[in-house]
Amino acid sequence: xxxxxxxxxxxxxxxxxxxxxxxxxxxxxxxxxxxxxxxxxxxxxxxxxxxxxxxxxxxxxxxxxxxxxxxxxxxxxxxxxxxxxxxxxxxxxxxxxxxxxxxxxxxxxxxxxxxxxxxxxxxxxxxxxxxxxxxxx
Numbered sequence: 001x002x003x004x005x006x007x008x009x010x011x012x013x014x015x016x017x018x019x020x021x022x023x024x025x026x027x028x029x030x031x032x033x034x035x036x037x038x039x040x041x042x043x044x045x046x047x048x049x050x051x052x053x054x055x056x057x058x059x060x061x062x063x064x065x066x067x068x069x070x071x072x073x074x075x076x077x078x079x080x081x082x083x084x085x086x087x088x089x090x091x092x093x094x095x096x097x098x099x100x101x102x103x104x105x106x107x108x109x110x111x112x113x114x115x116x117x118x119x120x121x122x123x124x125x126x127x128x129x130x131x132x133x134x135x136x137x
Contacts, residue, residue, distance in 0.1 A: 006100040008081035012056035015083065017096065019050035024098065024107060028122075029114035031063055035073055035082060039119045042098035042109060043085075051084070051094045058083070065089055066114070 004017040023045045032041035059077040062070055069088035075081055085095040098107045112118070 004106075005102045006083070006096070007055075007102065008076035008079050008083060008100060010076065010079035010081070012078050013053065013058065013076045013081070013083060014055050015051060015053045015096070015100075017044070017046055017051055019047060021046050022093065023111065024109045025111045025113050026109045027113050028118040029066060030117050031065070031071070032114075033117075033119075035063075036097075039122060040112075041082075042107070044096045044098050044101075044107070045090070045093050046096060048086070048092050048094045051096065053083070 002018070002020055005014065006017075007014045021044045025043050025045065026040045027043055028040045032043075033039060035041065053074075057077045058074045061073045061075070063073060065071045065087055067087075067089040071088070072086045073082060074084050074086070076083065081100060082097050083100055084097060087093070087095060098104065098109075101107060
């Protein structure tokens with residue numbers, strides 16, 4: 001996935017990823033459900049120094065994660081698209097919203113996390129690993 005680009009819905013915020021992901025996940029936590037307005041959030045976890053943002057203005061909402069530590073959710077202040085999250089529980093990492101990639105053909109999650117709050121109608125139909133909470137490597 002080296003050198004990927006992405007943007008918000010209106011195109012005023014753009015970003016570039018210049019390295020390979022550390023992990024690609026489908027997060028089923030209740031906060032991601034509410035922040036995405038969907039059953040889960042597809043995320044790419046990368047080293048923060050391999051991520052850059054340009055364009056308009058971001059708005060940040062600070063939330064508490066399951067760890068009790070802060071999460072900063074960054075989204076376009078024009079169209080509201082969530083772009084990325086910074087979590088104090090994983091310093092030096094950036095969590096990029098995979099749905100904002102310009103080319104999603106190379107994205108494939110390698111884990112489902114927070115499956116303890118997965119919506120009941122979802123069943124595992126893939127070969128990726130499920131974790132009830134956030135895995136700690």
